[in-house]
């Protein structure tokens with residue numbers, strides 16, 4: 270089944286299922302982004318709006334984009350605010366969904382589903398203001414090396430969503446080739462007390478558009 274159909278299926282329980290990656294990503298995003306200033310935000314793969322809720326309180330304009338109609342429906346039900354607009358679009362195709370430029374592009378838990386991340390970095394560079402920020406918070410590739418990937422339960426069955434491994438060097442190369450300066454790179458782990466597994470869960474990067 271396609272990634273899009275999988276997220277349409279997952280949408281109803283995405284916010285309520287137990288999901289350590291989703292919860293840690295929320296913390297990572299807030300802890301990282303509160304150090305920066307931005308007025309306008311493009312959130313790619315915004316899903317049900319988990320991060321939109323916090324981001325919109327730190328900017329005056331936010332565009333959330335996702336290709337899953339169902340995930341977007343939940344976001345639109347939760348968030349009715351003049352600062353926020355949502356659009357349905359596939360970010361693996363040229364980003365013709367807007368002519369605007371932004372101070373921040375936020376990308377959370379989506380690149381795992383994208384085959385060509387160089388293309389995403391190229392498109393992101395074209396939609397950022399000078400010195401704009403590209404924030405990435407993704408499922409850590411070290412976990413993928415252990416065979417883990419995005420999954421959810423439905424009617425007692427476990428559905429594995431198609432994913433691609435992107436090595437840390439790939440993020441670095443894609444950034445360099447598209448005129449980004451790396452400001453931060455960080456590994457994030459589960460809480461120590463419920464964790465015997467020392468493999469990081471999330472990889473985060475903050476890149477600055479200096480082209």
Ligand SMILES: C[S@@+](CC[C@H](N)C(=O)[O-])C[C@H]1O[C@@H](n2cnc3c(N)ncnc32)[C@H](O)[C@@H]1O
Pocket residue numbers: 272273276291294313314315316317318319320334335336337340358359360361376377378379382383419
């Ligand atoms: C794991 S969810 C993350 C949602 C949200 N960013 C969060 O952190 O909770 C991944 C999201 O990426 C979206 N997605 C995956 N591939 C996409 C694509 N090619 N274009 C647009 N959205 C995509 C899915 O529909 C889903 O909503």
